[in-house]
Amino acid sequence: MDRRKRILCWLFCLLAAGYLLSGCSGRGGGGTLNTDDWQSWRIGTPLAWSSDYYLSEQVRIPNLYLYDSIGDCIMALRFGYIDAIAVDALYAYSMTAGYPDLTILDQPIGEDALVAYITNARRDVREQMNEYIPQFKASKDYADLAERANAEEFIPNTDIPMAEGGEVLRVAINTGGSGYPYTYYDFVTEEPQGVDIEFIKHFAAEYGYTIEWFDSSWDACSLAISTGEADVFVYAISQYYAGEVEAMGTCLHSDPYFDLDLVLVTQAENMEREES
DSSP states (O other), X not given: XXXXXXXXXXXXXXXXXXXHHHHHHHHHHHTOOOGGGGGGSOEEEETTSXXXXXXXXXXXXXXXXXXXXXXXXXHHHHTTSOSEEEEEHHHHHHHHHHOTTEEEOSSOOEEEEEEEEEOTTOHHHHHHHHHHHHHHHTXXXXXXXXXXXXXXXXXXXXXXXXXXXXXXXXXXXXXXXXXXXXXXXXXXXXXEESHHHHHHHHHHHHHTOEEEEEEOOHHHHHHHHHHTSOSEEEEEEEHHHHHHHHHTTSOEEOOOOEEEEEEEEEEHHXXXXXXX
């Protein structure tokens, strides 16, 4: 009798394990993803990224899973807990460059844009910046920046003129975070580089500012903006969160200076199965 119980328990465990494994493989493992019905997919996204805000507050998809990091999202995708990862397009390009088994869906699922935080005492800087942004976005410099940013590898423009001897503009940045290709430290040029950096350099050159970098953590940069220790903070700041920060009186924000697509990243084999 005891032996029979052990056999039944063993069979039950095998069935349970098989069920769990089939569940972990999910729709992603079965190759049945329908791109026309992506809102029914199990979507993972890093907590507090703009894709999180967009999918939870605007689209409100039924199966949204939040993870602490992009690495956690990738592991969840590979083990079949989710069908796709929602991120901005620029980050997605760097993801697929590092993980060739991943692919980006052709059709964006939404849009975002970058803004700058500006300390409350420098409303003049916000006025100048908002005056400059339409001019910048209509320029060849912006078109060139967008082309280089929407690529697997960001190649910085090192020829942007820098004013000397002008009024100092204290710019808070965080090159120590995971801000590539927006703001990062480039070991080749030994300087901060990225989409945010090029925008603020163009702006400073237009108005004759001499940039003084305040390079620290996100928390330190946010505090520097709120206290006036820094004038401007740029670091892949989503337009979705900026209004709430300004409403709390913490700081001001600029108009959007760089437009982004929000996209889905999934395993390439899933899409290959669907196409076949």
